[in-house]
Amino acid sequence: MQQSTQVAIIGAGPSGLLLGHLLARAGIHNVILERHSAEHVLGRVRAGILERTTVDLLDQAGLAERLHRESLVHDGIYIAFDGQRQHIDLKGLSGHAVVVYGQTEITRDLMSARAAAGLVTHYEASGVALHDFQNGQKPWLSYLRQGKPQELHCDFIAGCDGFHGVARHSVPPDAIRTFERTYPFGWLGVLADTPPVAPELVYAQHPRGFALCSMRSKTRSRCYLQCSLTDSVEQWSDELFWAELRSRLDPVSAAALQPAPSIEKSIAPLRSFVAEPMRFGKLFLAGDAAHIVPPTGAKGLNLAVSDVRYLAEGLIEHFRERSRVGLDHYSARALRRVWRAERFSWAMTRLLHSFPDQGSFDHKLQQAELDYLFSSRAAQTALAENYVGLALDA
Incomplete structure (x- = not known):
């Protein structure tokens, strides 16, 4: 069976679902392919500290009603050492607080919004393979669903399928450089x-x-x-x-x-991990597909959200104005923020752990x-x- 869409998104985690939501609000058709079931995706226990920029984007996207009702706002954190507990007044020092709201709950909110909008997500799509994303042709994906071969043709592919996903691993080794610390x-x-x-x-x-x-x-x-x-x-x-x-x-x-x-x-x-660049022709990586940070700095989900924001802006600009500027600058913009977060997460890990x-x-x-x-x-x-x-x- 052959289908077509404007943007094919691989991965129905928070980054893929959020990207799909932002694009759909802008009138850009998208389809999400997810190798696991919806229940499996919701069963993942992940982080829950949201930066102000993440909450702001969820607000703008109309996705934060339950978040504001059920989340906890924290104005600071404690650091304990040598038998003492000291308080860091985040809001007093920076002017901003953080929000505690589990990644599972964000995923649930995004799934509900996608279902309510009637948007297409193919769960349990196995054997996903990427084709023609670097040669100037129109890219497409092949996969199996319920044991039957499928094809999804598109203008762009967004790889939001995590560290072990197929998107980054489909890039030729000589086209990508990785940096890692375990x-x-x-x-x-x-x-x-x-x-x-x-x-x-x-x-x-x-x-x-x-x-x-x-x-x-x-x-x-x-x-x-x-x-x-x-x-x-x-x-x-x-x-x-x-x-x-x-x-x-x-x-x-x-x-x-x-x-x-x-x-x-x-x-x-x-682990700390970064892949450069985050664009390969008509394939774009976002979230854990492109980078991993140790959780000490509470940056993983927030980095994924900022990637999605930059990528959505670029794609919307392309389809509305036929401009390539946002897409051409996506990788550099995202990586600048990624490396700053990598530095902070590494510093917090080094400061607080015993090696x-x-x-x-x-x-x-x-x-x-x-x-x-x-x-x-x-x-x-x-x-x-x-x-x-x-x-x-x-």
Whole structure:
């Protein structure tokens, strides 16, 4: 079966769904191909810290009604080290706050909006292959749906299918350059119905390893421990997890901790990754398909949203005005923001984690940097500006 559209989007995660929504509002026809089921996509447990620019775009797109009703607005964060818990006043230092709203909930809102608009998403589309996106011809995709061969012809392809997706892997090796740093530890995450230990997130630096107490609501917490990459979830009972978390927290946070049975438990490796460029003829990469950041800086979803904004602007400009300017500048605009976020996420990771090869000298430097952070308004302002999100390029 052969179909046609203006923009073919690979991936029905937040970036693909948001891009489809923005294009549809501008009258640009698009079809999304997703290799998994809708239930699988909604089952992914991901981050939930939204920058102001992300919330602004969701507002402009008419997608933020439930977000404003159910989210939590945080004016700051806590950083704990050496038995103390210090507050960073994000709003006072930068003029902006952040919003806590789970990525799963954003995905649910986007799916509902797409269904209400009658837009086409093909779930469980397997064997997706990209054709003719670099040779000046009209690109197309082949795939299987319900075991039957399908073709989707289009003007442009947007690869929003994540780090392991087919879009980036379809680019010839000599046309792309990648930059990567893998970290010698992972994050063990637990989701549980228990009140947060503090009104805002607590980042803890400890000789035994990093810890983070986050939340999804006033009654549901998402907590993390730095762990070895050789660890397995089975090694970590709920009792062991909560005991270890308590040992890494400051006394005030530890006293507020209320252990509860885990709803979900998983281990995620940490990596920094960037692919350059983010455009290959008529194929554009966005979100995790083009870059990964360690979650310490809370930038992954927000970077995907800024990519989508730049790409949607370029595509809308092309179809409305037949102008190539936005598309020609997409990669450079997106990568400038990506590398700034990579720098901040790497700095936060280095500051708060214990590295296996870290000696006493490195530990002392880490302590000195944290001490300086809490004695310098300028240092706190720099952290706050990056954490709440830098302004988008014009």
